[in-house]
Amino acid sequence: MSEAQQAAARNGGGVDLFGLLAKFAPLLFLIVLMAVFAILEPRFLSSINLFNVMRQVSITGLLAIGMTFVILTAGIDLSIGSLLAFAGLVGAAVAKGGMQDRFTVGDGAVGYGWQLAALAAIAVGLAGGYIQGLAITRLKVPPFVVTLGGMSVFRGAALLFAGGGPISGFDRAFTWWGQGKFGPVPIPVIIFLVAAVIAHIVLRYTRYGRQVYAVGGNPEAARLSGLNVGRVICSVYVIMGFFAGLGAFVLSARLNSAEAVAGTGYELTVIASVVIGGTSLFGGIGSIFGTVIGSFLIGVLLNGLVMMNVSSYIQQIIIGVIVVLAVAFDTFAKSRRRKV
Numbered sequence: 001m002s003e004a005q006q007a008a009a010r011n012g013g014g015v016d017l018f019g020l021l022a023k024f025a026p027l028l029f030l031i032v033l034m035a036v037f038a039i040l041e042p043r044f045l046s047s048i049n050l051f052n053v054m055r056q057v058s059i060t061g062l063l064a065i066g067m068t069f070v071i072l073t074a075g076i077d078l079s080i081g082s083l084l085a086f087a088g089l090v091g092a093a094v095a096k097g098g099m100q101d102r103f104t105v106g107d108g109a110v111g112y113g114w115q116l117a118a119l120a121a122i123a124v125g126l127a128g129g130y131i132q133g134l135a136i137t138r139l140k141v142p143p144f145v146v147t148l149g150g151m152s153v154f155r156g157a158a159l160l161f162a163g164g165g166p167i168s169g170f171d172r173a174f175t176w177w178g179q180g181k182f183g184p185v186p187i188p189v190i191i192f193l194v195a196a197v198i199a200h201i202v203l204r205y206t207r208y209g210r211q212v213y214a215v216g217g218n219p220e221a222a223r224l225s226g227l228n229v230g231r232v233i234c235s236v237y238v239i240m241g242f243f244a245g246l247g248a249f250v251l252s253a254r255l256n257s258a259e260a261v262a263g264t265g266y267e268l269t270v271i272a273s274v275v276i277g278g279t280s281l282f283g284g285i286g287s288i289f290g291t292v293i294g295s296f297l298i299g300v301l302l303n304g305l306v307m308m309n310v311s312s313y314i315q316q317i318i319i320g321v322i323v324v325l326a327v328a329f330d331t332f333a334k335s336r337r338r339k340v
Contacts, residue, residue: 034137066243074283079150081263133234174320178254216283
């Protein structure tokens with residue numbers, strides 16, 4: 001029996017309207033937001049603009065998928081933007097065959113191919129996530145502190161690796177992963193949606209997924225039931241690192257450039273997408289579907305504000321307010337569930 005059904009049974013068989021609202025609020029808000037922008041700006045619903053929104057969302061959406069695993073365990077990762085930048089530069093250097101041809105444009109430079117570049121970026125992401133996971137589980141340092149330090153370390157590593165400059169001008173096989181299309185659908189969007197489906201299956205229909213929810217819901221009970229809590233917590237940061245590396249590769253391919261300043265400010269957008277999508281910062285509650293909706297909601301909001309010529313400074317204020325309100329709603333919902 002679901003939580004909504006249990007609440008309804010306690011309430012004499014009535015419908016738990018608050019529970020339904022909490023479950024479908026992000027989707028309803030997304031629909032209303034799109035309707036409002038469509039009325040205020042007719043160009044908003046054009047196919048070109050909608051695919052542009054989806055393309056913009058795909059990078060932060062990939063990071064949000066990884067962040068969902070982390071937040072489900074009541075953790076947080078503030079280093080994702082910096083790790084993305086470092087992984088992207090390493091992958092770009094591999095694609096260019098070193099740093100000597102970092103500014104050679106097009107197919108002139110002889111590199112090691114997009115395959116090794118993607119593997120290098122993902123390997124850096126995995127290594128970064130694993131190191132942070134070990135620090136959290138072995139050294140017993142809070143995730144906030146570890147990843148805050150990681151944010152500085154990885155950004156510094158990115159600046160040191162590339163000397164503060166970009167690596168740009170990749171061959172067509174590389175840039176296709178960020179700029180290509182399958183029919184009318186951009187390749188980054190396909191990568192994002194496929195990753196979301198796989199992550200959803202892992203969380204909902206595998207033993208590992210149930211372990212993630214168990215650790216986030218009550219780590220002590222999970223430990224007493226025989227779960228290796230430390231291993232599960234470490235693994236979610238490795239997953240986060242994987243998506244940071246994958247996102248770095250796709251972003252570099254899309255921009256045809258990798259830069260040490262890439263991913264700046266992504267932390268707020270990604271966490272906002274996950275929290276707005278219904279994943280609780282207290283752990284144990286959330287879904288990939290909600291994260292996808294939250295990612296699109298943030299993308300639609302920013303795109304609509306840009307089309308209405310709203311200042312980027314005001315956009316940051318709006319996102320910050322939305323995050324606070326989403327967490328406040330989550331706190332209220334959690335306290336209400338305890339009372340029911």
